[in-house]
Amino acid sequence: MAVRHLLGLADMPAAAINEFLENALPMKQIISRDIKKVPTLRGKTVITLFYEPSTRTRMSFELAAKYLSADTVNVSASASSTSKGESLADTARTVAALGADLVVLRHPCAGAPHLLARLVEVPVVNAGDGMHEHPTQALLDLFTLRERRPDLEGLKLVIIGDILHSRVARSNIWCLPRFGVDVHVAAPPTLVPAGLAALGVTVHDRPEDALPGAGAVMVLRLQRERQQEGLIPDVREYARLYALNSERLALARPDAYVMHPGPMNRGIEIAPDVADGACALITDQVTNGVAVRMAVLYLLMLGRGE
């Protein structure tokens, strides 16, 4: 593995992305066994630093480490010394001094993992930084799509929702086009970041314009705060115009996959019958997330120079 950290996919070489995914395949076999534990990372310690509430990403990383026999220490912002005013830089130095072999960081500020990576010697994995990137999510999305369709060339994928605030959308926008996916987004103009089209993405105002011909639809979670911030008039109107319901899904190809990074607001951005439908890959995404994160931990801790 040529890369030291997993900070984002914007400048991650395609070869490295492939290496992560190739290594996720045997990991998925491990977690489908009855006894899901291998000694690969025995004696290694993973510290997960979560400055933002998260259940699924955190569980996913923790299980990934445990299935590989690494020891894990979880620090959440409320339990850490940040409430006493310690800076991230000082926390980083402490973590390094405690002897962690790898640090997983979730943080509300974009670039926080980059700051951490400058200050510690060990690999840093970005588990989501502000609106910037969520690289393991995009890797697991890619893995999930390739499980169903090994060659993604020409696949039209539509991301519906709050692109402006979405690190998931950004990481996918960096990653998927490199594997031949034609990425479209559909969102209210108030939730589309400046200059997005320059990243090779086709931007639509309405899902109805984006969905025809789509082979996959990725729905993003709508945060209720967007209403207070004046970015949408209200959640109900958002649901009326943007929710992926069966009528809208019918505009896409009949076999179109439905994805959601979770946690879902059923009835807001996605209709329950669509979330539970035959084409939904949402639970696959969760399972594959563990496998992909196992591959990431393994490659960053042991795979160097191989």
Added chain:
Amino acid sequence: MMDLLIRGGTVVDPAAGRAYESDVLIKDGRVAAVEKKITARGARVLDAAGKLVTPGLIDMHVHLREPGQEHKETVASGTCAAVRGGFTAVAAMPNTDPAADRPEVIRYVLERAREAGRARVYPVGALTVGSRGKELTEMGALREAGAAAFSDDGRPVAGAHVMRRALEYARMLGVPVISHCEDLSLAAGVMHEGLVSTMLGLKGTPAAAEDVAVARDLILAEMTGGRLHVAHVSTAGAVRLVREAKARGVRVTAEATPHHFTLTDRAVAGFDTNAKVNPPLRADADVAAVREGLADGTIDVIATDHAPHAAHEKEVEFDLAPFGLVGLETAVGLVFTELVAGGVLDVVTAVAKLSTNPARVLGLSRTIEPGAVADLTVIDPEAVWTVNRAELVSKSKNTPFHGFKLKGLPCATIVGGEVHLAARS
């Protein structure tokens, strides 16, 4: 004081609009003679062959941080950085703690400047009490204490009504209002809003936040007849608005910083907090427009907005870092590299924007003729050097220019006949 003979340099005199080879003799802190060949027995000789002898440079936009934030900078350390950067004088912004909204603070800053004995300091008085944008300060008393201009820099005046009254009232005192033009309701970001902010997932502040505020202040300046000086112009829209207002005869002047004519928002890539500044580093078209505004005279002044912050304050998440970068010690190099060598400005015009033009805005005089106060800067326009943050004498090292190779270096800063800067290698 020993007489000083500056020998063999090229005198750059923006007031006369020309540059010519001449010796300059300084006696008792004043220019005694400007002649082709001067023989002065017993005078200390400063060899200026191949160098430019300019009116003393003035940086009219500097944060000296004293009183209140002496861990970032002091009047002493800031004026040391000024003379090292070729500046014989600086205008000190009032957003100190306490703010320079009462005469005691103005007098304190002037006293500290006298003690330091380096560059001259022209304090800028706060426009409103506590720079809170509500009641006007006692501008008359502040002016008497030594305030050279008025501003709520860093905390833009949100109410159009307050700005209107400030412009009217300051007109009576004959001083400019320096406006930090930013519509706060549009400016929620930590960098320029554009492709780069989208890529980095950082909140952006659109160029419109500046344009809207500049348009408002120009309208109010036109209405009141007050003198408006637009600080740190950074957008194509602001340049266009100022250009149009000048053509209409509005009493407006404007400044641009070296970082805004040199860097784009791409400097933020990698989350370098030293590139976090307000107004933010903008897009290519804005940088081009600022350069055009400098070239066609829309932008009168080059000022640094020197904003020191301690290392631990900048070594944080980008969102949490304070805005600002240090500029005093890199300005001359950037002007000569980017603008003079870059073909944007000729030497005389570049020097004017660093000396006679800010002097005019502040009501000061800058000439090189017998009898004038001997505030002069000697610049080696050919010296090539590399910016090294460890060598900065400012208390803070937050420069985005570390490692930049520049051509043009101040080699003597003369304040009242006293030489403050020895030649650097």
